[in-house]
Amino acid sequence: MIDPRSSVVAARLAGIGRIAAFCSAxxxxxxxxxxxxxxxxxxxRGKNVGILDLDLQGSTAHLFLGVRPRMPGEDxxxxxxxxxxxxxxxxxxxxxxxxxxxxRGHEVSDAILELLAVTRxxxxxxxxxxxxxxxxxxxxxxxxxxxxxxxxxxxxxSAASTAVVERLLAFLSDLKVPVTGxxxxxxxxxxxxxxxxxxxxxxxxxxxVPWEPSVEGALGSAERLGRTAAAAAMAAALKExxx
Amino acid sequence: MHEWALADAVxxxxxxxxxxxxxxxxxxxxxxxxxxxxxxxxIFTFALETLLQERPFRTAAYTLQTEPALFHCGSCGREWTLxxxxxxxxxxxxxxxxxxxxxHAFVRCPSCGSPDYRVQAGRGVRIESLTVDAAGSCA
Numbered sequence: 553m554i555d556p557r558s559s560v561v562a563a564r565l566a567g568i569g570r571i572a573a574f575c576s577a578x579x580x581x582x583x584x585x586x587x588x589x590x591x592x593x594x595x596x597r598g599k600n601v602g603i604l605d606l607d608l609q610g611s612t613a614h615l616f617l618g619v620r621p622r623m624p625g626e627d628x629x630x631x632x633x634x635x636x637x638x639x640x641x642x643x644x645x646x647x648x649x650x651x652x653x654x655x656r657g658h659e660v661s662d663a664i665l666e667l668l669a670v671t672r673x674x675x676x677x678x679x680x681x682x683x684x685x686x687x688x689x690x691x692x693x694x695x696x697x698x699x700x701x702x703x704x705x706x707x708x709x710s711a712a713s714t715a716v717v718e719r720l721l722a723f724l725s726d727l728k729v730p731v732t733g734x735x736x737x738x739x740x741x742x743x744x745x746x747x748x749x750x751x752x753x754x755x756x757x758x759x760x761v762p763w764e765p766s767v768e769g770a771l772g773s774a775e776r777l778g779r780t781a782a783a784a785a786m787a788a789a790l791k792e793x794x795x
Numbered sequence: 796m797h798e799w800a801l802a803d804a805v806x807x808x809x810x811x812x813x814x815x816x817x818x819x820x821x822x823x824x825x826x827x828x829x830x831x832x833x834x835x836x837x838i839f840t841f842a843l844e845t846l847l848q849e850r851p852f853r854t855a856a857y858t859l860q861t862e863p864a865l866f867h868c869g870s871c872g873r874e875w876t877l878x879x880x881x882x883x884x885x886x887x888x889x890x891x892x893x894x895x896x897x898x899h900a901f902v903r904c905p906s907c908g909s910p911d912y913r914v915q916a917g918r919g920v921r922i923e924s925l926t927v928d929a930a931g932s933c934a
Contacts, residue, residue, distance in 0.1 A: 557801075559811050563807070564800075608896070627796065628796060647900075654899055655899060669800060
């Protein structure tokens with residue numbers, strides 16, 4: 553028995569300049585916010601950007617960006633949904649909406665492989681992949697399936713976060729996934745532990761995205777997100793990381 | 796029409812599975828279409844035939860077989876088929892067509908209502924077998 557899907561993943565991603573996973577083994581550190589901000593910032597620079605929401609069981613990228621879940625268009629594959637003129641989105645949330653989508657490990661892998669095999673991204677400058685918390689199928693599957701994968705690693709300054717993210721950095725090193733930048737999210741002038749963590753793994757510290765209560769009011773609109781101080785901080789972090 | 800993407804995958808996987816063997820020796824490919832994904836056979840066949848025109852194994856016969864969907868409830872042990880799954884219409888069917896795992900957002904065990912179940916068979920598209928003529932010239 554042959555699963556044919558993995559044979560076309562590289563071809564589906566061939567028109568994309570750079571591909572980065574936004575990951576953190578710790579939950580609640582703002583991976584989706586950072587992914588959405590990065591998408592908004594890069595597209596505002598004239599880049600064509602895709603976001604793939606692989607937080608299959610807790611999809612929220614569509615909520616951050618104000619995209620109503622609906623069936624996608626088709627053209628010899630499925631087409632990501634438009635967020636703005638230069639930003640598109642795909643993920644399980646597009647299909648399941650706000651319904652609970654409880655999946656076991658092999659089903660997570662199946663869903664990831666299906667999305668990678670049938671989504672037609674076309675030509676993009678960047679694809680940003682929002683991952684769920686944990687070190688599991690999503691990280692391993694992407695490392696195996698996605699050529700040229702890079703990682704942005706997100707942590708808050710809390711020891712509860714950095715201790716877990718340290719494991720992820722070691723795991724990414726074992727998987728030989730290059731870390732393009734470590735970002736301190738929800739920082740309040742206290743990002744030193746995240747900077748130190750990056751240093752221990754010889755990874756680039758890209759900067760901090762400050763805790764900003766007004767972000768909550770910007771959720772649901774790419775335009776409003778792009779006007780936040782968090783977006784300005786993400787723009788600086790992306791530049792520091794060479795993006 | 797995302798059947799094209801899956802047909803493309805079947806052909807690429809066929810090519811990969813042949814390895815260094817003469818593509819002209821490929822006689823047949825049996826493809827299983829999982830009932831859950833509800834692939835449109837007409838579109839899938841047309842896509843296969845179109846994409847095969849550019850391949851050295853274009854004369855191979857592709858046989859499509861439907862694999863019935865079978866669910867197994869982790870809570871009460873009930874096994875059931877797609878026909879037993881009530882309420883799968885419109886967007887639910889389309890969502891499952893695009894991404895079969897979204898069945899877990901729409902299907903519940905018909906006996907106990909549990910969302911804790913496995914899709915035991917009939918999920919999506921797979922290649923069951925390749926038939927390769929190993930004897931003599933394949934020209």
